Amino acid sequence: MFPIFSAGTSSQPGRCWAEVKISPRSLAVEILDRIDTTGAFAEPLLDAFLRDHLLDSAPDRHLLTSLVYGTLRMRGRLDWIIQQLYQGRFSSMQGGIRNILRTALYQFLFMERIPAFALVDEAVELAKLRYPGREKLVNALLRNAVRKVSANELSYPDFQKTPVEHIAVMHSHPPWLVRRWLSVYGTERCRSLCMANNQVPPVAIRVNSLKADRSTLKEILEHEGFTVSESSFSPDALLITDPPRHLRLTSTSREGLFILQDEASQLIGRLVAPAAGEAILDVCCGTGVKTTHLASLMSNQGRILAVDLYPAKLEALNRLSSRMGISNIEIRQADASTMEDETAFRNMFDRILVDAPCSGLGTLRRNPEIKWRLQPRALPSYSRLQEQILNRAAAFLHRGGCLVYSTCTILPEENELLIGKFLSRHDEFRQIRLSDASFAYPTLVDENGFFRTAPDTSGMDGFFAALLTKE
Numbered sequence: 001m002f003p004i005f006s007a008g009t010s011s012q013p014g015r016c017w018a019e020v021k022i023s024p025r026s027l028a029v030e031i032l033d034r035i036d037t038t039g040a041f042a043e044p045l046l047d048a049f050l051r052d053h054l055l056d057s058a059p060d061r062h063l064l065t066s067l068v069y070g071t072l073r074m075r076g077r078l079d080w081i082i083q084q085l086y087q088g089r090f091s092s093m094q095g096g097i098r099n100i101l102r103t104a105l106y107q108f109l110f111m112e113r114i115p116a117f118a119l120v121d122e123a124v125e126l127a128k129l130r131y132p133g134r135e136k137l138v139n140a141l142l143r144n145a146v147r148k149v150s151a152n153e154l155s156y157p158d159f160q161k162t163p164v165e166h167i168a169v170m171h172s173h174p175p176w177l178v179r180r181w182l183s184v185y186g187t188e189r190c191r192s193l194c195m196a197n198n199q200v201p202p203v204a205i206r207v208n209s210l211k212a213d214r215s216t217l218k219e220i221l222e223h224e225g226f227t228v229s230e231s232s233f234s235p236d237a238l239l240i241t242d243p244p245r246h247l248r249l250t251s252t253s254r255e256g257l258f259i260l261q262d263e264a265s266q267l268i269g270r271l272v273a274p275a276a277g278e279a280i281l282d283v284c285c286g287t288g289v290k291t292t293h294l295a296s297l298m299s300n301q302g303r304i305l306a307v308d309l310y311p312a313k314l315e316a317l318n319r320l321s322s323r324m325g326i327s328n329i330e331i332r333q334a335d336a337s338t339m340e341d342e343t344a345f346r347n348m349f350d351r352i353l354v355d356a357p358c359s360g361l362g363t364l365r366r367n368p369e370i371k372w373r374l375q376p377r378a379l380p381s382y383s384r385l386q387e388q389i390l391n392r393a394a395a396f397l398h399r400g401g402c403l404v405y406s407t408c409t410i411l412p413e414e415n416e417l418l419i420g421k422f423l424s425r426h427d428e429f430r431q432i433r434l435s436d437a438s439f440a441y442p443t444l445v446d447e448n449g450f451f452r453t454a455p456d457t458s459g460m461d462g463f464f465a466a467l468l469t470k471e
């Protein structure tokens with residue numbers, strides 16, 4: 001649980017938030033501040049704020065969600081504008097002031113029907129209460145921004161002269177990432193990826209086949225006021241095109257009839273394709289989004305050993321399993337890169353899922369905070385950990401069994417390059433090219449037989465998966 005308002009602290013002097021009139025804008029600034037200062041993700045924070053019913057009306061709740069995600073997605077462009085107009089050092093500006101400016105500017109640039117004077121006034125009021133004395137800066141900077149943008153007086157970086165800066169500012173991604181994607185994918189793909197990352201992602205749910213079928217759940221949700229369609233990719237998915245309320249608060253969610261899960265993530269379970277009665281190892285199970293899918297595909301029969309490093313995630317998996325009526329998952333807290341009990345597990349499993357910890361760069365639509373948080377120097381440590389976990393898990397597969405290695409990133413060193421290295425060191429393993437494996441979704445298979453999705457090509461999150469077998 002999160003206390004709803006943080007009091008002013010010595011690092012963020014100012015008055016308690018309790019004095020601030022609660023509005024979608026003040027809450028958005030509060031959430032953005034917490035994302036910056038605590039490293040939290042937007043989704044659970046928003047869930048907690050919405051669950052506490054601080055905002056009663058559906059439009060206000062929708063506005064809060066749009067403001068938080070929109071400001072995070074467009075932060076690169078917003079910060080660039082603020083830096084053009086701010087006389088001091090942007091990096092020394094108080095984080096709270098930055099978020100007041102960003103949210104106001106986001107509304108002005110990207111949201112309709114909010115008059116400029118109203119959003120400037122509200123930003124100034126917020127600054128006055130939280131950072132007395134700084135309201136003059138907020139007022140002057142926002143009025144200047146409104147004037148310059150309206151008069152088309154801001155000149156953005158030129159694509160011909162500085163392509164990286166141009167894409168980074170116009171499509172709001174960090175320059176290091178634009179540089180990487182330009183070198184891997186070229187200009188057009190880099191641009192289309194960045195643009196797709198700034199879109200609102202579809203809301204997909206996975207129907208728990210142990211408790212409901214797709215058409216019945218569709219009817220129930222429609223009856224509750226949602227606009228629902230069946231997806232043409234995942235046979236377990238429903239797409240919610242008009243979520244008037246928060247889906248997780250519905251009784252069907254609480255009773256475990258479905259779980260929110262992107263379609264690409266659902267297709268990973270289909271790729272593992274476990275059968276009832278088999279022995280499955282899920283070495284990076286997290287909170288069990290994919291583990292519970294595997295259990296449903298096995299009709300709750302057989303055995304799944306679910307491993308993760310973090311006890312809190314395993315506890316969440318336990319809660320999710322019982323909500324979904326699943327009883328064939330056994331959990332184990334362990335470091336999958338150094339897992340012990342090798343002799344007990346060696347050659348034991350029919351199928352293994354290695355859903356490796358990764359940079360998450362395929363999920364920037366849903367988790368835009370990642371692009372501002374991730375440092376390029378962290379990337380090699382992901383590849384090292386992925387390699388260690390895959391090497392360790394490989395020993396536990398029996399001959400003839402299948403191993404799926406998956407990530408939600410689109411960087412080659414976490415995906416195909418890593419698999420190439422693994423295969424060159426493990427003669428006993430062979431890749432099953434999905435093009436040769438009668439995989440049901442040929443459009444999601446690349447020229448090397450790997451599973452690959454991306455927001456700009458398939459409309460799903462960016463996932464990668466390789467299917468391997470032990471001979």
Ligand SMILES: C[S@@+](CC[C@H](N)C(=O)[O-])C[C@H]1O[C@@H](n2cnc3c(N)ncnc32)[C@H](O)[C@@H]1O
Pocket residue numbers: 283284285286287288289290291307308309310313334335336337355356357358408
């Ligand atoms: C991509 S997430 C897995 C998501 C999960 N499979 C799902 O569908 O919900 C990667 C997981 O690896 C876990 N992890 C990170 N390092 C680990 C390690 N050394 N050993 C085991 N699990 C680890 C993280 O806690 C995280 O839950």
